[in-house]
Amino acid sequence: MPVPFNSLKVQLTPCEADLRAAFERVLASGWFLMGPEVAAFEAEFAAWLGRSACVTMNSGTDALILALRALGCQGGEVVLPAHTALPCYHAVLAAGCTPVFAEVREDTCTLDPASAARMIGPDTRAVIAVHLYGQPCDLDELGALCAARDLPLIEDCAQSHGATYKGRMAGTFGALAAFSFYPTKNLGALGDGGAVCCNAGEVEGALRLARQYGESSRYHSAVPGVNSRMDELQAAFLRLRLGRLDADNAARRTLAAHYTALLADTPLILPATAPDREHVFHLYVVRAPRREALMEHLRARGIGTAIHYPVPGHRQPLFTQGRAPMRADDLALSERLAAEVLSLPLYPGLEPEQVQEVCAAIRAFYA
Structure with a gap:
């Protein structure tokens, strides 16, 4: 679907x-x-x-x-x-x-x-x-x-x-x-x-x-x-x-837990929630080996994805062309994240069966 x-x-x-x-x-x-x-x-x-x-x-x-x-x-x-x-x-x-x-x-x-x-x-x-x-x-x-x-x-x-x-x-x-x-x-x-x-x-x-x-x-x-x-x-x-926000956030957390359970044994690195925090899953972001191929595999099955965010700040043309470089720390992790992060569908109203469809397609790709 x-x-x-x-x-x-x-x-x-x-x-x-x-x-x-x-x-x-x-x-x-x-x-x-x-x-x-x-x-x-x-x-x-x-x-x-x-x-x-x-x-x-x-x-x-x-x-x-x-x-x-x-x-x-x-x-x-x-x-x-x-x-x-x-x-x-x-x-x-x-x-x-x-x-x-x-x-x-x-x-x-x-x-x-x-x-x-x-x-x-x-x-x-x-x-x-x-x-x-x-x-x-x-x-x-x-x-x-x-x-x-x-x-x-x-x-x-x-x-x-x-x-x-x-x-x-x-x-x-x-x-x-x-x-x-x-x-x-x-x-x-x-x-x-x-x-x-x-x-x-x-x-x-x-x-x-x-x-x-x-x-x-x-x-x-x-x-x-x-x-x-x-x-x-x-x-x-x-x-x-x-007035609906608390319920909507609860729905997001339920969907996120569903994803985490179904994708636990895949090569994806799944989002972690620190023990002292409550995550509201504006986005469900994984780190995916062979990301572009996975995105195409999912797209061919009618499954939408997005990348948040593909170009870190210090690599933006705004700061690398015609402007003095900004001060920056060692940003090797930010660069690696930009190459790996992938956002999966997650929003109130998304059906559990749709989450299962996404996860099945991901598991088929890595199989």
Whole structure:
């Protein structure tokens, strides 16, 4: 049977009537930007996460950009993993900073605190901990490192909505936490959206100013700003989907366990969950010998796959052509991961029989 890599239609069908009702509610209100739906979502998401403030924006990339600016990182270096998504690098550049590439851990594919420590220098202004694939980083070690060096830790939670570290939500450890609500995220809108979560205070105020032209009051700009507003419709959809998030994450973990059991004796290296963490499996990422041949084998059987991510940061043409090379640690593991990682279909609504189909095809390939 065909198994698409992802299907938003399958994910959204159970709540389609409620989504239509949310659309009708916003349409009837006549208020489409930064209104009561946005305010309600900010309050509800902050309460769900366990932080005192949530400032919504129009994308997860803007969330990272404005977080870096709010912390005064402009002109300095920012340490982040080489193995992560492109928006991280672009956000650092757009914030007026220089990325510095650190290595990841082999077991979790998240930022290695020892490598981050090696890459911190006199110009470092922040460390970005990317909770990759749905699993938090080593937050105790990274938090202690940043505290010792007097640096802010920024959590990139674009793939970790609901993940926990030692029983506490990812996104509650750093000075700031940036979230994306891109449609494919664990908590996704039906368009784009993002947010920065933090403690109430000066930084929250700076974020609220920056996202709307730096306006301290109507038509009075106090500081440089941008247009990064969340619209009412996306906030209404996110409020609805937030109520289903815990159940959806549980479904992801069940599917991941199914994959792990069925693929345990194959040549694949399967994703590991650290014992002090709860993984929310934004992606189920294996490391596959003969990856390209396996992908073609699966494609021929109607099974979708993807690669997250095929080119590490320090190898991006952006940093290797026409620009001085960025500082980087020994990134042999990141390069090896780029050549081996393969994401298998996993999302709420995927049937166990479809997981069995994927696993049977993989086992047939390696047999």
